[in-house]
Amino acid sequence: MLTLERVSKVYRVGTFGTQPLNAVRDVSLTVPPGAVVSLIGESGSGKSTIGRMVLRLTSVTSGTIAFDGRNVAGLNGHRARKEYYRHVQGVFQDPFSCFNPIFPVDRVFELLRGEYFAATPDTEWRASMRRSIERVSLDPGQVLGRYPHQLSGGQLQRLLIARALMLDIRLLVADEIISMLDASTRIDVLNLLGDLREEGLGILFVTHDLSLGTYVSDTTVILRRGRIAETGPTGEVFASPRHPYTRGLLASVPRMHRTWAEADAELDAETGPCPVHDSAGSEHPADPVEVGAGHFVGCFSNDTCPE
Amino acid sequence: MTVEVSELRVHYRTLRGSVQALDGASMEVGDGAIMGVVGESGCGKSTLGKSLIRMDGRMRHVGGSVRLGGEELPIGDDRAMQAFRYHEVSLIPQYAMSALNPTRRIGRMIGELLESRGVRFSEAKRELTRRLELVGLDGDVLKRFPIELSGGMKQRVVLVLSTLRDPSLLIADEATSALDVANQRAVAEALVGFRDRGFVGAMLFISHDLALVAQIADTVTVMYAGRSAESAPASELLRRPRHPYTRMLLSAVPTVGATIDERRQEGIPGSPPSLLDPPTGCRFKDRCPLAFDQCETRPPFVEVAPGHRVACWKAE
Numbered sequence: 324m325l326t327l328e329r330v331s332k333v334y335r336v337g338t339f340g341t342q343p344l345n346a347v348r349d350v351s352l353t354v355p356p357g358a359v360v361s362l363i364g365e366s367g368s369g370k371s372t373i374g375r376m377v378l379r380l381t382s383v384t385s386g387t388i389a390f391d392g393r394n395v396a397g398l399n400g401h402r403a404r405k406e407y408y409r410h411v412q413g414v415f416q417d418p419f420s421c422f423n424p425i426f427p428v429d430r431v432f433e434l435l436r437g438e439y440f441a442a443t444p445d446t447e448w449r450a451s452m453r454r455s456i457e458r459v460s461l462d463p464g465q466v467l468g469r470y471p472h473q474l475s476g477g478q479l480q481r482l483l484i485a486r487a488l489m490l491d492i493r494l495l496v497a498d499e500i501i502s503m504l505d506a507s508t509r510i511d512v513l514n515l516l517g518d519l520r521e522e523g524l525g526i527l528f529v530t531h532d533l534s535l536g537t538y539v540s541d542t543t544v545i546l547r548r549g550r551i552a553e554t555g556p557t558g559e560v561f562a563s564p565r566h567p568y569t570r571g572l573l574a575s576v577p578r579m580h581r582t583w584a585e586a587d588a589e590l591d592a593e594t595g596p597c598p599v600h601d602s603a604g605s606e607h608p609a610d611p612v613e614v615g616a617g618h619f620v621g622c623f624s625n626d627t628c629p630e
Numbered sequence: 631m632t633v634e635v636s637e638l639r640v641h642y643r644t645l646r647g648s649v650q651a652l653d654g655a656s657m658e659v660g661d662g663a664i665m666g667v668v669g670e671s672g673c674g675k676s677t678l679g680k681s682l683i684r685m686d687g688r689m690r691h692v693g694g695s696v697r698l699g700g701e702e703l704p705i706g707d708d709r710a711m712q713a714f715r716y717h718e719v720s721l722i723p724q725y726a727m728s729a730l731n732p733t734r735r736i737g738r739m740i741g742e743l744l745e746s747r748g749v750r751f752s753e754a755k756r757e758l759t760r761r762l763e764l765v766g767l768d769g770d771v772l773k774r775f776p777i778e779l780s781g782g783m784k785q786r787v788v789l790v791l792s793t794l795r796d797p798s799l800l801i802a803d804e805a806t807s808a809l810d811v812a813n814q815r816a817v818a819e820a821l822v823g824f825r826d827r828g829f830v831g832a833m834l835f836i837s838h839d840l841a842l843v844a845q846i847a848d849t850v851t852v853m854y855a856g857r858s859a860e861s862a863p864a865s866e867l868l869r870r871p872r873h874p875y876t877r878m879l880l881s882a883v884p885t886v887g888a889t890i891d892e893r894r895q896e897g898i899p900g901s902p903p904s905l906l907d908p909p910t911g912c913r914f915k916d917r918c919p920l921a922f923d924q925c926e927t928r929p930p931f932v933e934v935a936p937g938h939r940v941a942c943w944k945a946e
Contacts, residue, residue, distance in 0.1 A: 365810035366781075475901055505670040506838065507898040510882045514897075517890040531810060534841070538884040538895075561887050575811040576886055577842040579868055583815060 324525050325354040325377065325411075325494055330386035332372050332549075346372045348549040349386070349610070352542075354494060359516065359526040361536040361557070364546035365572075373546075374498045374529045378413045379404070390494070409439065412487035416499040418479035422471040428479070429467055431486050439490060451489065459485045459515055477508030484515065495519070498529040513538050533576045537561055545569050547621075551611055555618030565598070565620045597623035631699030631798040633659040633832045638694035640681045650905045651677040653856040654694070656931050656939075659799075659832040659849070664825060666847030666864065667836045668879075672902055674856040675836045679803040681705055682834070683721050698798055716747050720797035720830075724804040726788040730776040737772030740791055747795075754794060761790045761829070765820045782813030786820060793824055798831035807837065818846050840883055844868055849937070852876045855902050855913040858931055862938040872934060872945040875914050912942070920944045 332347040347369040354360045364370040375381040377388055379395060388395045390411065398404050415421065422428055432452055440448060453463040459481040466478060474482075480500055487495060497516065501509045516526055517539040530536045536543060537557055544554040545566070553566040564570045574586040598612045599622040611619035638655045641648040652674040659665040667675045681689065682696060682705065691706030698718065704710035711719075723729045731739045740758065741751035759769040765786040776784060785805065793800060802821060806814040824830055837843050843850055844864055851861040852873065860873040871877045878898045888895070900917040903909050909916065915925040924943045931941040 365812070506840070506879060507670055507882050509897070510884065510895050511897040513884070514890065514894065517894075533811070534884050534886040534888070537887055537889060539890045557889070572811060573886065575815040577811075577815070577818075577839065577845045578886055579841045579844045579880075579883070580885075583819070583845055 324356050324391060325527070326387075326389045327352050327373070327377075328387045328389070330373070330376065330388060331384050332369070332376060332381065333384045345549050347376075350546075350549075350551055351386075352544055352551075352554065354525045354527055356493065356525050357520055357523045358542065359520050359528050359540045360542045360544060361540035362527065362529045362544050362546060363531065363533060363536045365531060367548070368546040369549040370529045370531075370546050371498055374413065374496045374527060377494075377527060378411065378496055379407070380413075405438070409490050410492060411494045411496070412490060412492050413496040413498065414480065414483045414487060414500050416502055418476050418483060418503070419471060421483055422479060424471050427468050427470055428474065428482055431482070432489070435486055435489060455485045455489045456482070458488060460511070461485070475508065477504050477512060480504065480512055481515065484512075484519075488519075492524065494525045494527065496527045496529070499531070501535060502530070502532065509535070510538075533572065534578075542617075545572070550621055551619070552621045553619065554611065555615065559615060559618045563615075565595075565614055565618075567623055599623070631831050632661050633699075633799050633834075634697045635678070635682075636695055636697075638678070638681065638696060639692040640677055640685070641690050641692050642677075642688045643690060644688070644906070647906055648690070650908055651856055652681065653905075653908070654858070654928075654931075655853065655856065656694075656858050657851045657861055659834065661831055662825060662828070663848045664822070664833045664835055664846055666843030666850040667834055667853060668838065668840055668843055668850060669853035669859075670902060671838070672855075672905070673853040675853050676803055677856075678853070679721070679801045679834060679836050682799065682801055683715060683719050684708070684711065716792075716797070717795045718797055719799045719801070720792045720795070722785075722788055722792050722800065722802045722805040725808060726781070726784040729788055730784060732776055735773055735775055736779075736787060740772070743791070744794070749795070758790065758794060761794070762787070764823065764827075765790060766816070780813075782809055782816060785809060785813070785817050789817065789820055789824070793829045796829050796831075800830040800833045801836070802833060803836045804838070805835070806842065807839070814842070818842065822846050840868075840880065841885070852879070855908060856905055857913060858939070858941060859914070860938075860940045860942075861931075862935075866935075866938055872938070872940045873942045874918050874920050874944070 328351050330347060330350045334344040334346050336342050336344045350373060352360060362370040362373060372381060376383050383396050398407055423430060436448060456463045461478060461481055466474060466482060471479060501512050504512060520526060528540060540557045543557045543560045545552045547568050553560055553569045564573055570590055574590045598614055598620050611621040614620050635655060635657050638652055640652040641650050655674060655678055657665060669675050696703040696705055703714060744751050744754055762769060767783060767786055771787060806817045809817060825833060835843060835847055847864045850864050850867045852859045854875050860876045871880055881895060882897050884895060898917055903913055911926040911928050915921040929941045929943045931939050933939050934945055
């Protein structure tokens with residue numbers, strides 16, 4: 324459904340934009356229908372930039388992003404773009420900043436109606452709005468007509484997902500949508516994503532938190548400085564991480580029943596040579612190499628690797 | 631020195647009445663111990679941290695006491711607290727980025743701060759560089775501006791700065807929450823290292839992240855709606871939680887490697903009560919699956935096992 328092919332993004336930084344900053348480098352990935360792909364990385368790894376490029380909020384420097392085979396960057400005209408957003412929507416980190424504090428929360432639905440459902444009769448619109456809100460396990464009577472400050476972050480975040488669901492949505496870009504929520508409501512939003520996945524929605528789930536990234540995800544993509552360090556089926560990547568960066572990341576994540584010292588002891592096992600520069604002769608020398616079924620590992624960028 | 635917080639009540643004054651943000655929080659931190667304080671947003675954990683060092687204008691000390699090594703802290707008296715701040719009670723704020731003055735070099739800023747607290751910078755400088763080296767920072771950072779350091783480095787500078795006078799109580803309020811995992815671990819381990827070296831007496835590590843607290847805390851207090859719900863040694867609390875809230879909170883946190891396909895985890899239904907007009911009795915009763923008639927009266931915070939205190943009628 325969504326395919327990224329060698330996508331790169333270069334920002335211009337410094338005085339008068341004289342210095343290039345490679346935020347994303349040669350990233351290729353696919354999001355099939357009914358699957359959750361987690362983009363995991365630290366700050367500055369380019370994970371949000373990828374989400375923004377998919378949503379056309381940032382331009383692509385090189386490479387292609389295709390949705391159902393059509394290049395997303397090449398969508399011309401208001402009509403084509405609007406059609407794209409009918410199928411692809413985003414939800415972001417801070418739900419409070421997505422609502423106008425001086426209007427009731429219904430406003431986000433009204434704006435959507437003006438754009439996409441102008442011809443729908445009032446009763447039909449209200450019924451479908453209530454259905455959509457019930458689908459995200461909220462009680463319409465409790466949330467409609469309220470102001471943003473009267474609702475919790477979890478409720479607002481679910482309302483934004485409900486808003487996206489009113490459209491004929493097939494891909495959801497979820498950029499850190501649970502980082503600002505409390506532990507007790509986080510899991511509800513994650514379960515909701517799991518249910519939507521069952522219904523055939525493709526989800527690009529951007530997060531910095533490894534434990535949240537595994538809970539609902541079929542494919543994991545670990546990003547490091549804009550490049551893919553490791554990608555593969557989630558269980559595979561977490562059970563047998565090959566890239567030293569992934570292993571270090573996994574050892575640093577605080578866990579409830581394992582101390583950091585125990586994690587370090589496991590880490591000491593030999594990582595082996597860089598698979599990219601060990602297997603000579605690949606077409607693009609920096610491309611990730613397949614080490615298991617669907618499990619790719621990028622260059623280790625250690626001392627022995629040529630840059 | 632040990633820190634005893636007993637039945638501390640701090641309310642916020644608002645136009646609509648007083649918000650009972652902290653309404654009977656009790657805990658005890660031993661000398662050289664790290665106490666993790668966890669809870670959802672609005673449970674009063676940050677109010678607790680602020681009350682112990684400086685109350686802002688909206689906060690009012692309503693009842694209860696805080697004792698530091700047997701001596702009562704005058705927390706409601708802004709002027710009397712001045713003698714304790716920095717020297718005895720110190721704080722690491724959540725956003726070190728905004729705690730450092732962007733227009734001063736770090737060395738000059740620290741100097742000004744020390745002089746304002748009656749400490750000669752030239753006397754403290756040797757110890758300052760030694761401690762910076764302990765957390766892996768070069769003495770050269772003193773010549774830099776805050777913008778030249780990464781988030782993790784700034785957080786470590788703040789850690790060194792706030793513990794320079796060997797405070798008896800250090801309050802770390804979400805000190806590592808804005809950092810990514812590798813930096814978070816480095817700062818958390820530096821905190822433990824400073825405790826081991828005796829630079830800080832007792833430490834309150836306030837965080838929303840149970841897994842992180844489990845890594846570094848000796849004891850953990852779980853707070854709910856302004857009150858202590860459960861307090862126990864860290865391993866005991868994780869293995870044998872007794873309060874229904876703690877149990878539900880623990881089962882709502884996904885661990886690394888857990889997936890929805892293996893086991894679907896559930897959140898806690900409902901939301902915390904409004905503290906403007908909180909319910910009587912146990913404040914968790916509306917969300918609690920075990921609630922019964924007796925929950926209409928407030929359960930006492932009692933010891934059920936050595937060092938393990940719970941505020942629940944059903945905890946045995």
